[in-house]
Amino acid sequence: MNWSLAATQASREPSLPLLDRVAPVPSVADVLADAPGDHHYTGSGKAAMRVVLDALDADAGENVVLPAAVPHGFVEPLRERGVEPRYHRVTPALGADLDHLAARLDDDTVAVVLVHYFGFASPDADAIREVAAEADVPVVEDNSHAALSAPEDRLLGTGSGFGFTSLHKTLPVPDGAVLFTGGSRSAVSDVDHPLLGVADRPSVDDARFVAGKVAARLSDTSRLSRLSALSRLGDGSLLSADADRTPIPYESMRTYEAAKHPMSWLTAHQLPLLSPASVVAPRRESYERWTTALDASPLYDLDPGVCPWMFPVVVDDAPTLARAVSGAFAWPRLPRDVAGQGDAYPVANDLARTLLALPVDRPDQVPALASVVG
Incomplete structure (x- = not known):
């Protein structure tokens, strides 16, 4: 059996600490x-x-x-x-x-x-x-x-x-x-490119990533953030126009500059320890649960072999709803020369307002999050 089909059919494997995988x-x-x-x-x-x-x-x-x-x-x-x-x-x-x-x-x-x-x-x-x-x-x-x-x-x-x-x-x-x-x-x-390759030693960012994973396991942050978002949604504090602003040139370039480097040491050393099925199976299970839980159709059917990133669904107001659902976001945040250009790119601008990406990394969270989406 090929690995992608096995991942499609596999039940969810137990979640293991970041550095405790065989x-x-x-x-x-x-x-x-x-x-x-x-x-x-x-x-x-x-x-x-x-x-x-x-x-x-x-x-x-x-x-x-x-x-x-x-x-x-x-x-x-x-x-x-x-x-x-x-x-x-x-x-x-x-x-x-x-x-x-x-x-x-x-x-x-x-x-x-x-x-x-x-x-x-x-x-x-x-x-x-x-x-x-x-x-x-x-x-x-x-x-x-x-x-x-x-x-x-x-x-x-x-x-x-x-x-x-x-x-x-x-x-x-x-x-x-x-x-x-x-x-x-x-x-x-044939190109000796400075952006290719892997860092030769762990970095401070690697340590921060591990610390963040450990902290997330020690506290139910997803639940707390969701409840906090819901409470703030009611008083209107989440409806700031700043969240939907068009990115300015410096900001979008900054996101690019931060990503201009070879692969980290930690990522390279994790790849041989990760099972494809342990990644794909829970994401597929979450996607299927979202499909059942929502009274709305996703953009895509879950075909064999697919590993979904998120569960995309069209809603009336994606930016507002995303603030009420932990791990969700409106997508995409368009380039500055596309955003607001409704006459030239009408569908892309409509999707930026209506396409909601829902998380698929935790199947057990879907029922509670689906109750917020409605």
Whole structure:
């Protein structure tokens, strides 16, 4: 039985302390190493995107075509190199407006970004690759949301010339991303890039991460934060306009700069100790519980092999509701040149107001949280 199917069918394994796991077979490190093509460690998906731009030798005045529904920090590696982030419109199910995408390509386009949202394969992945191939433009596959998601038994992020996946969104690690290269392998392998690799010793940030995990296990912080949020929701103190403001340039660049580093020592040493099933099974169980508990349909059905990042559902007012549910958030927080541009990117701006991402890391919490969502 392949590992992704086993993870889909496995019951939830007991939760173990962060550094008290015995090495399973296969481990997360094994799964990543066995992916098609070559793989390289780095500190974040944004750092991986910067490495790709350097490998493509992207110059100022050129452009990368990508969906309008991306977080604000994603485009900062492009801006840092002087490359234009050129957005295409998306559909309500986070597919691509293929006609608009094709129209955005020109002779200065160096790449097309294909995004897999929330751990689910893009419904238009093949069509996007075809559009890019017709224009002779490489595809960069962004699977930042779910490192172990493998519908049809292939890791998302590994189906194009370049691809990357973030680790900390679904794994109990402080940082990290994996850059996958297929046909463009030599373009990265021959580069001695300062953002690639692994730190050679533990850092203060590693220690802080472990301390935070220990503290979380010693107190029921999720329950306390949820009750606190509910009490403040009633008096209106959570409805500050500041929470929904458009990110300013310095802020979005700061999130990028903080992620520009090789993978931490702690993440690298955790990957061989983590079982894929121990990560995937509880997330799938939580997703199924959300599907049953809510009187609303998620954006995606839970197909075999999928490791969901969050449970995405459309509501009337996602930012307000997110403040009442521990671990939830409105998504995405759009780049400054997309946010508020309703005429140019209507669906992306609608989703920023209505798309609620609900947590799937603790199945036992779903019933209580679902009662808040309604």
